[in-house]
Structures are given as C-alpha cells and as structure tokens.
Amino acid sequence: MKKLPILLITSIMAIGTVMVFSAGDADSEDSEIFGGKLPAGYRDWKLISVAHEEGNLNDLRAIMGNDIAIQAYRQGQLPFPDGAVIARLAWKYVPSEENNKVFGRTQSFVAGPPTNVQFMVKDEKRYASMGGWGFAQFNDGKPANIVANDCFSCHVPVRDRDFVFTRYAP
Amino acid sequence: MKKLPILLITSIMAIGTVMVFSAGDADSEDSEIFGGKLPAGYRDWKLISVAHEEGNLNDLRAIMGNDIAIQAYRQGQLPFPDGAVIARLAWKYVPSEENNKVFGRTQSFVAGPPTNVQFMVKDEKRYASMGGWGFAQFNDGKPANIVANDCFSCHVPVRDRDFVFTRYAP
Numbered sequence: 001m002k003k004l005p006i007l008l009i010t011s012i013m014a015i016g017t018v019m020v021f022s023a024g025d026a027d028s029e030d031s032e033i034f035g036g037k038l039p040a041g042y043r044d045w046k047l048i049s050v051a052h053e054e055g056n057l058n059d060l061r062a063i064m065g066n067d068i069a070i071q072a073y074r075q076g077q078l079p080f081p082d083g084a085v086i087a088r089l090a091w092k093y094v095p096s097e098e099n100n101k102v103f104g105r106t107q108s109f110v111a112g113p114p115t116n117v118q119f120m121v122k123d124e125k126r127y128a129s130m131g132g133w134g135f136a137q138f139n140d141g142k143p144a145n146i147v148a149n150d151c152f153s154c155h156v157p158v159r160d161r162d163f164v165f166t167r168y169a170p
Numbered sequence: 171m172k173k174l175p176i177l178l179i180t181s182i183m184a185i186g187t188v189m190v191f192s193a194g195d196a197d198s199e200d201s202e203i204f205g206g207k208l209p210a211g212y213r214d215w216k217l218i219s220v221a222h223e224e225g226n227l228n229d230l231r232a233i234m235g236n237d238i239a240i241q242a243y244r245q246g247q248l249p250f251p252d253g254a255v256i257a258r259l260a261w262k263y264v265p266s267e268e269n270n271k272v273f274g275r276t277q278s279f280v281a282g283p284p285t286n287v288q289f290m291v292k293d294e295k296r297y298a299s300m301g302g303w304g305f306a307q308f309n310d311g312k313p314a315n316i317v318a319n320d321c322f323s324c325h326v327p328v329r330d331r332d333f334v335f336t337r338y339a340p
Binding site for chain 2: 044051053093103114148165
C-alpha cells in the first residue's frame with residue numbers, strides 16, 4: 001500500500017474521529033476503501049447512465065458499475081447485493097468549438113479535464129449505518145478526505161431505490 | 171436474419187439508388203451494416219466519452235467503442251484499423267426533479283428515454299469513398315434510412331483525426 005503524507009493521515013484521523021460518532025459502526029476511514037487505490041479496471045466497467053450537473057459542479061458524468069452492480073440494475077434487484085460497486089466519473093463541462101463550427105451554432109458540450117471519481121460500495125455489514133453503502137472519492141487517482149456520512153445523508157431521499165440516485169439508461 | 175417489412179425494403183432501395191450516385195463506391199444500403207441488426211453486446215462496450223447536444227437534438231450521449239476502437243483510442247492509433255466500431259447512444263436530456271430536490275436547485279439533468287443509436291464502422295476498402303467509415307443508425311432497434319454520405323460530410327472537418335469527433339475522456 002502507498003504511504004500517505006503525515007498531514008493527510010492526521011486529517012483522516014480527525015475525520016475518522018468525527019465519523020465514529022456520526023456514522024456509528026461504519027468504517028471510519030474512507031481511504032481504506034479499495035486499499036486507498038482506484039479499483040483495477042473501473043474505467044472499463046459497463047455504463048449505467050450519463051448526466052450533467054450545472055452549478056458549482058458544472059460537469060458531464062458517466063455512472064458505471066462493476067458486473068455485480070450491472071446485473072442487479074438489469075434484473076431490477078433491490079437492494080443491491082454485497083460486492084456491487086457504482087462509480088461516478090466526471091469531467092468539466094466544456095463547449096466544443098470544433099463541433100459547433102460544424103453545426104453552425106453553440107450546441108455541443110463535451111467532456112473536458114476529469115474532475116474526480118466517486119464510488120459507492122455495497123457491504124451490508126461493514127456499512128450497516130449507511131444503508132449498507134461505503135463512499136469514497138479519488139482526486140487525481142488519490143483518495144480524498146470525505147465524510148462518508150455527508151455523502152450518505154444526500155442519498156437518504158432515494159432510500160426506496162437502495163439509496164442510489166442513478167437509474168439505468170437502456 | 172429478421173424479415174423487413176415491404177415498405178421499409180422499398181425505402182431502403184430508394185435511398186440505395188440515391189447513394190450509388192452520392193457516395194461513389196460506398197455501400198449503397200446502410201441497413202446492411204451489421205446485417206440490419208444492432209451489433210451484439212454494443213451496450214456493454216467500453217466508454218470513450220460523454221457529451222450533451224443542445225438545440226433540436228437536446229440529448230445526453232455516451233460514445234462507446236468495441237475493443238478494436240478502444241485500443242486504438244488508448245494507443246493514439248490513427249487512422250483507426252479495420253474492424254473498429256464506434257457507437258453513439260443518446261437519450262433525451264431531462265431535468266431530474268428528485269436530484270434537484272436534494273440539491274435545492276435546478277441543476278441536475280439526466281438521461282431520459284433513448285433517442286437513437288448511431289455507429290461508425292471502419293472498413294477501408296468497403297467505405298473507401300467515405301474515409302473508410304460506414305455509417306448506420308438504429309431507431310428503436312431497427313435500421314433507419316439515412317444517407318451515409320450526409321453523415322460523412324459532417325465528419326470531413328475532423329479529417330485529421332480520421333473523421334472522428336469524439337476525443338477519449340480519461
């Protein structure tokens with residue numbers, strides 16, 4: 001496993017302390033997910049859907065799943081089984097000048113530089129206090145300091161779909 | 171092979187006649203690509219990038235490639251080798267009320283109903299007059315009547331990238 005800088009470790013410990021109280025028995029160190037590394041082959045996972053977020057995020061995104069997640073989606077299996085992983089890749093939302101020239105108007109927006117990659121990992125026991133989902137984010141391939149319970153609280157409104165926002169795009 | 175309705179066959183023949191003149195030695199019947207069927211497994215192909223088109227198209231799209239296309243993209247191989255196939259899936263661009271409720275503002279746009287699926291198929295010999303690319307479109311899983319040379323003419327401005335608009339999103 002890669003060694004983390006002292007400051008990062010300290011930050012994770014601090015966040016971990018908060019999470020012990022806020023997230024109950026959920027894992028207190030998000031960077032532990034996947035051993036602090038991007039899961040192998042996630043860029044080749046199958047596509048679940050695509051989306052665009054305006055506002056501060058201002059991105060285009062692809063939501064992708066490992067085979068367990070994809071199978072659950074296609075079979076309409078809820079809750080998702082343990083081992084399901086959903087990845088959200090995102091890129092800056094940028095106009096494409098070369099496409100627009102062809103269309104003769106500003107209408108084409110494409111994926112610019114990547115922003116970050118987020119994951120939801122299903123493990124009913126390990127993440128029991130967060131609907132069975134662990135959350136992780138990677139910036140430039142490195143685990144980011146996030147408070148998993150903050151992620152989770154946004155997902156609570158879609159509890160009926162096992163806390164997953166994205167619907168499968170046929 | 172599925173049987174096509176008489177009217178569709180007649181339409182294809184009519185378009186075929188036009189294309190003999192407009193596309194030179196390119197295949198005169200687009201529905202012939204993939205034998206008139208969506209290529210098996212295309213929905214599972216790896217992701218090249220995502221995009222949003224405003225205007226009449228008003229869609230969110232995923233551009234995906236078969237293994238030959240993906241390998242060429244990742245290795246920066248130009249021109250694409252024979253056998254490369256690029257798929258463009260698209261869905262109506264719709265606001266997500268449930269996402270927006272969570273964000274507290276209208277900022278989230280997701281994939282609605284699918285619109286159509288388009289393909290570029292590399293075969294230097296067969297499609298010699300169109301930069302080596304055949305073009306096809308499927309509506310509701312059925313081959314659409316398109317004039318391949320019209321597709322091609324839009325792609326000419328990106329001749330330097332072997333007539334392919336989409337860049338790989340890392």
